[in-house]
Amino acid sequence: MAAYVPSHELIEHIESGQTWAIARMITRAEAGATEAREAIGEIYRKAGRAHIIGITGVPGSGKSTLVNKLAEKLRQNGRTIAIVAIDPSSPYSGGSILGDRIRMADLVLDPGVFIRSMATRGAVGGMAHCALDVVDILDVAGFDTIIIETVGVGQDEVEIAHAAHTTVVVSAPGLGDEIQAIKAGILEIADIHVVSKCDRGDANRCLTDLKMMLKDGLGSSGIDHWHPPVIGISSYADEGFEALIEALAAHKDSSVNSQRREDIARFRLSKAAETLLLEEFRNFLDITASAQKLAARKGDPYSLALSLIEDFKNENT
Numbered sequence: 001m002a003a004y005v006p007s008h009e010l011i012e013h014i015e016s017g018q019t020w021a022i023a024r025m026i027t028r029a030e031a032g033a034t035e036a037r038e039a040i041g042e043i044y045r046k047a048g049r050a051h052i053i054g055i056t057g058v059p060g061s062g063k064s065t066l067v068n069k070l071a072e073k074l075r076q077n078g079r080t081i082a083i084v085a086i087d088p089s090s091p092y093s094g095g096s097i098l099g100d101r102i103r104m105a106d107l108v109l110d111p112g113v114f115i116r117s118m119a120t121r122g123a124v125g126g127m128a129h130c131a132l133d134v135v136d137i138l139d140v141a142g143f144d145t146i147i148i149e150t151v152g153v154g155q156d157e158v159e160i161a162h163a164a165h166t167t168v169v170v171s172a173p174g175l176g177d178e179i180q181a182i183k184a185g186i187l188e189i190a191d192i193h194v195v196s197k198c199d200r201g202d203a204n205r206c207l208t209d210l211k212m213m214l215k216d217g218l219g220s221s222g223i224d225h226w227h228p229p230v231i232g233i234s235s236y237a238d239e240g241f242e243a244l245i246e247a248l249a250a251h252k253d254s255s256v257n258s259q260r261r262e263d264i265a266r267f268r269l270s271k272a273a274e275t276l277l278l279e280e281f282r283n284f285l286d287i288t289a290s291a292q293k294l295a296a297r298k299g300d301p302y303s304l305a306l307s308l309i310e311d312f313k314n315e316n317t
Contacts, residue, residue: 007039029133047139051252054164056150061172062196069235082114082143161189162267166251172196173206192247198232
């Protein structure tokens with residue numbers, strides 16, 4: 001069995017791009033290891049060079065196929081690519097299929113590509129709790145472009161907009177509504193709209209409807225100097241990817257990204273504070289007596305929860 005290497009000693013190996021060190025640190029970030037927290041903080045201070053691209057959209061819209069093809073095209077342009085593919089966890093076993101690696105099997109032997117699948121582990125918002133710590137690790141490891149592919153999103157699963165420099169929302173024809181993004185409530189988070197499967201005959205209507213909605217101001221991000229383009233692609237026909245890569249580069253170079261980085265910092269700080277508070281609260285908390293009162297209908301969830309919070313606050317003053 002390999003000897004345990006302290007997290008702070010992994011950093012120099014990560015900076016030199018050694019896969020074993022990258023993988024170990026990511027595993028510790030996923031596990032929320034306290035021992036790794038100081039090293040992850042140092043990694044954060046060293047990061048900040050990579051372009052972080054979020055790919056999101058409803059299930060069946062072709063996100064994984066798009067990510068696979070986009071990574072191939074970026075590699076042809078000399079970029080190094082890391083992919084963080086997030087899959088939903090089972091509410092019963094906690095397990096996850098992690099099927100994105102199967103779809104990206106042709107990339108795994110490329111030394112310029114790193115793929116990490118991870119489960120949400122109960123996190124809402126379409127992302128795993130540790131996803132941005134993982135992004136920092138990959139950034140420090142020297143990858144130019146980091147792609148986060150979220151789980152298939154629903155109405156409130158839009159955290160990717162607070163985590164990526166550029167957010168791509170993927171729609172597809174033939175999935176019920178012509179514009180599934182409206183049903184999902186994610187139209188307004190897109191920096192770039194992509195309509196996939198444009199080799200299909202019904203794709204033009206999806207493209208036209210999206211463009212008309214954006215023209216009418218629906219789904220506007222409120223940023224005057226960036227107007228989200230609508231790009232049709234077909235992985236089958238190998239069409240539209242050059243336009244997508246150009247749009248990604250244009251958005252990266254736009255002034256939108258300075259504000260976006262501040263938004264990401266605010267999001268990170270809030271999430272870190274929530275995590276630390278929850279850890280302290282759970283370590284303090286013994287809900288047995290309160291749960292028994294609640295089960296016996298001798299109290300209500302809110303008053304009992306407030307009582308627990310007051311006890312926690314008094315303990316820490």
